[in-house]
Amino acid sequence: MRFELNETQLLLQKSAREFLANECPMAEVRRLMETETAHDAGLWKKMADQGWTGMICDEEDGGMGLGMVEMAAVFEQMGRALLPGPFLSSVALAGPLVAAAGSEAKRRYLTPMIEGKACATAALIEDSAEWDPAGWRTRAEADGNGYKLHGRKMFVTDACASSFVVVAARLSGEMALFAVSKDSAGSGICRLKGMDRTRPVYEMKFEGTPAELLMKGAAAENALSHALAVATVALAAEMTGGMSKVLELTVAYAKTRKQFDQVIGKFQAVQHMCADMFLWTESSRSAVYYAAYALDKRLPEAATAVSVAKVYAGEAYREVGNRGIQVHGGMGFTWENDVHLYYRRAKASENAFGETGDHRERIARQVVG
Amino acid sequence: MRFELNETQLLLQKSAREFLANECPMAEVRRLMETETAHDAGLWKKMADQGWTGMICDEEDGGMGLGMVEMAAVFEQMGRALLPGPFLSSVALAGPLVAAAGSEAKRRYLTPMIEGKACATAALIEDSAEWDPAGWRTRAEADGNGYKLHGRKMFVTDACASSFVVVAARLSGEMALFAVSKDSAGSGICRLKGMDRTRPVYEMKFEGTPAELLMKGAAAENALSHALAVATVALAAEMTGGMSKVLELTVAYAKTRKQFDQVIGKFQAVQHMCADMFLWTESSRSAVYYAAYALDKRLPEAATAVSVAKVYAGEAYREVGNRGIQVHGGMGFTWENDVHLYYRRAKASENAFGETGDHRERIARQVVG
Amino acid sequence: MRERFEHLRAWQRRLYEGGWAGVAWPKEYGGRGASLMEQVIFLEEMARAQAPPIANTLGVGLIGPTIIHFGTEEQKRRFLPKILSAEEIWCQGFSEPNAGSDVAGLRSTARLDGDHFVIDGQKVWNSYGWVADWCALVVRTDPSAPKHKGLTYILVDMKSPGIEVRPIRQMSGESEFAELFFNNVRTPAANVLGKVNQGWEVALGTLMHERATLGASITIVYRRSFDRLVELTRQIRKNGRPLSEDAVVRQKLAQAYTELEVFRLNQMRSISRLSGAGIPGPEGSILKIFWSEYNQRFQQTAQEILGPYGMLEEGSPHAVDGGEWAYGFLRTRGNTIEAGTSEIQRNIIGHFVLGLPKSY
């Protein structure tokens, strides 16, 4: 294997970078994050036109059929741009869940997603905030031809921007996945105020909410574990992109800001902080692309590689953020400076799809037993 | 309370510093650490003449009757000088154990210790290396007027230099403390090769070894917990002294060693390492003297204060050593340079009287429940 | 905000009337004339009782002590009692947009015009500017002198014409600080503290006071946060057990407690030394490093323990303690920057305490 992006991947990365620089500069990020959903329909349509909404969907379903490494390359650029809105929730989480459903469900739910006409998210964790499905208690009961859901989901990302939500619930004790349309769920959705305003999170209450069954049993469990792995890789790629932007902003500042009659980047304490930021960023990149590759090739160590990427990127993004703010001094502590927006994203990402300690325990299960 | 040493304490500290500079310079430390016991009878006699062997013993027993803060002030200087031999084992560990025994035992064992004619140590932990007495399995059985011991003790410091050893063993299920003379124990003593050559450690086997009962039951348990607290404070004081010497050596080197046409202490990376070493050293000092004070005044938080000092000094001494070696560069990595001798002591001290994780758990028992 | 402030002012007034506002200040200026250690004990007891803070934080904590040390008898009589009674609230203007860590590099000027100084320039990271009656300002009075030599420390009436206060929004969302703009502001030359062109020594005194004493009341505040976090670990359950029984969490809490306790003891030693010497030394920098870096580590530990609930901000359903932990985490990022960055503090220790060559 080669441990560098090939030409196609580099081209994809470059075009994503340019697209986002044009369509979603920081001023737009700041505008969107103050809106209710942080979602912009115009931008979404343009991304759909790029084919991104079907990026990892099979070509026969109308997608681009890209692999995990290509997906990571695009998400890295999205993280770099701090793209607001439901792209990760929809394309990297809800998408793979729906794609695992039967062809009828795919036609009804996946096709509009690929076409950019719908976006979606998944409602998984509950009060305990644990990512192990064993702890989820939301239940479904049959109701005529359909089902009704009872329970409460927490920290659902982008629920308000989504046309439907994939919900994990127990059906006669078995794990099952349901689609709930925004119209039926609407009144039970309540926005929480997380640190990352570019990716709003919600509480969702289900009190007999009508739902359509997508799959259940082993199929649902496998779909869940695969979709979470995909979403985690996408998130870790975003995190790496965020780090490289913070590094870039910080180095640029260190080259121009003067104190004691010299640019602060000449002070070894400052310069070494920048060097560490570089080390963390590059190392995260190594971990992320290998996780993507391992997942793509379905290597036996894929799950561990994904956890390694999540653990490393989680600490790295936070530390890159800490150093980035520190080097910026008072300026880094203002609302106007962009670094804190990345820092907030870093914090939210550290918690998403399993906290660092949880992923370490998963790694231990593999390497210690 | 005042948080600084008073004049008497400062005087004691100064005289200890001068005594050790004269009587135990580094050349002498290096000579002693290559001997079998790291113990020098001549030096011991001079320390006894200073009254130090009876430092914390009651005046009515012939001791100096000093408090814990005074004791810490002297041990800090000993740690600074890297004094080899059984002083800590004898004066801060075995001494308080024997002092808790009846007057007959005190006459037989403590008086010669105070007079400098005997030194001693304590044999406590076993194969599991755990400091919780609940895990100790060595047992005693009555044998005519005396007792016989069966079991194995590990990591006994200075056993070979000691005229007798205080051994913890179970007597009919109760915790009890015994005195075992070197003559009876001799054949069962086996030297281990620990990192710190200035403080040799031993394995001791008891196979029906004759022993004299010092105390048992609650008295033995209280004596143990008090003596371990005293010894831990003495050790943490030594550690602080060691740190301040490493800091001193390192700053002196940073002021003279030139690279890139300037003294390396001018490089911020080097200078900030020195600043951190200063922070750790001073902070350890705060923790140690408060622990001594709390133990002296038998404050309710004394046990926690001792654990805080041990946890903090353990990490601080190691990190001061790491930075000290790093600033010395290649020179710091040679046998000839003194820093590694302190580093080895730091490592051994981190393990003595409970590892950092164990002391953290003790703190948690107090502050979390 | 204004209303809460008037509340604090009334509270400080009551303390003053009882003789508790300046425990270690001389009696003749409204203090109690007790020792610094007694003052610290009183502050600790205040914090322990969860009493509100005083209104005139900077006046009592930093500027008052500087006036006591450098002021003329007339200045002391004029300013000190009203600082203690909170009749006059104080702010200070040291940092500038181009002089953050390099405080002596500041560019605001004051030129003598008769018996007045005329001040022009801009200050940043000013606290209490929106409510202050007086401002302790450092300005350049001799632009031709080397940068530490041409500065003057001057006390300015905030009601003087030509002063504008603009709030700065921080990354944590609120506006605790402001920028101050001075445009042709006239101030009597009699308000210079210390001597003209020798303001750097006076400013250093204030900065060292800040490092040496800021920790005193912080310790108890930190201890309250720590205790609260412990309480939360008893309530939050993971895998069916309270977090307080989780071995990893217990190690983290014990480590936080250890650091907090060491900080408290460092602080006590510093106060003890200050009682003897009167003037804080450069060792105060280790307190500044310790409180700021401890607090960052502690808030990170709290986030690890609280999980995603910990990042919910004020006004959110399910926010832990009304969003206090999310705010704390973000606000804390500024601790290693404000009141002298960690890098500057390490420079001070390296150069002034350890005697290494100046590295900047």
Place this chain on the structure above:
Amino acid sequence: MRERFEHLRAWQRRLYEGGWAGVAWPKEYGGRGASLMEQVIFLEEMARAQAPPIANTLGVGLIGPTIIHFGTEEQKRRFLPKILSAEEIWCQGFSEPNAGSDVAGLRSTARLDGDHFVIDGQKVWNSYGWVADWCALVVRTDPSAPKHKGLTYILVDMKSPGIEVRPIRQMSGESEFAELFFNNVRTPAANVLGKVNQGWEVALGTLMHERATLGASITIVYRRSFDRLVELTRQIRKNGRPLSEDAVVRQKLAQAYTELEVFRLNQMRSISRLSGAGIPGPEGSILKIFWSEYNQRFQQTAQEILGPYGMLEEGSPHAVDGGEWAYGFLRTRGNTIEAGTSEIQRNIIGHFVLGLPKSY
């Protein structure tokens, strides 16, 4: 020691005969002509099979590649095959007592005398000096030039009269390194590698190679240590349970695994890039920082897990794995110093990768 070395030499000879000693080296000089990635895979397989290391580590890893890049055709034919076959063992002399981090500040001299250079001076931190046939040396040939400009890289026969090798005892107890003394040592001018007075560029090539490739076989060695530590946690019991079931220990092991895996992947990316570019770039410094600092953290973790048994040294009863962990802990302290300190590596990243001004 000598006996073990001859063993390794024979082993390398066998590898050479099978065409495995220089997998990525050109065929005409005794290599296999395969890619760098294939060479790495071969090295990994060697390590995985617990095969012994080769004898001529520096020759094959550092000096050979430098000769391939900078040498004349004649030098290549003369030296490369014997490097691969271990017929001639190589050492190198860069550091001096007064030029450690500041490699270019070295003072050893060589002056031209006819068609020979005459070398005087002292080198330090030399590996393999006691057994080497040849030494790659950097010396000052133009004392009047600026310090990077007057250096020459020259290959010296270790059997030349006037060379003395004195072992250095390290803090970990053994003598892996030596000092080299050169007293009027005559060497043909034809042995200069690159050009006279342009030795700094050649030396930099070697240093960057060291950073970029040293990690390749280290990864597997580290992985073996990690696996062994995991195995030990299954055997050691605390409070009646194996340590491998202790939540705190599991977190530590998972963290070590994470870092080790990230290091491996960084290494793979670097090799991949090197295969394309041919010459290692300054990014190699992150590998050097990573392996050295990982190893220090790992050895500390091991000590925390092994407790007092971990600090027992070679030859002690009860020493874990014959004292390997105690040795490892102490030896590892040198990792952030040897082959360029962590500070130097961060300077390189700051200046050469990020484009910040030179800070030293």
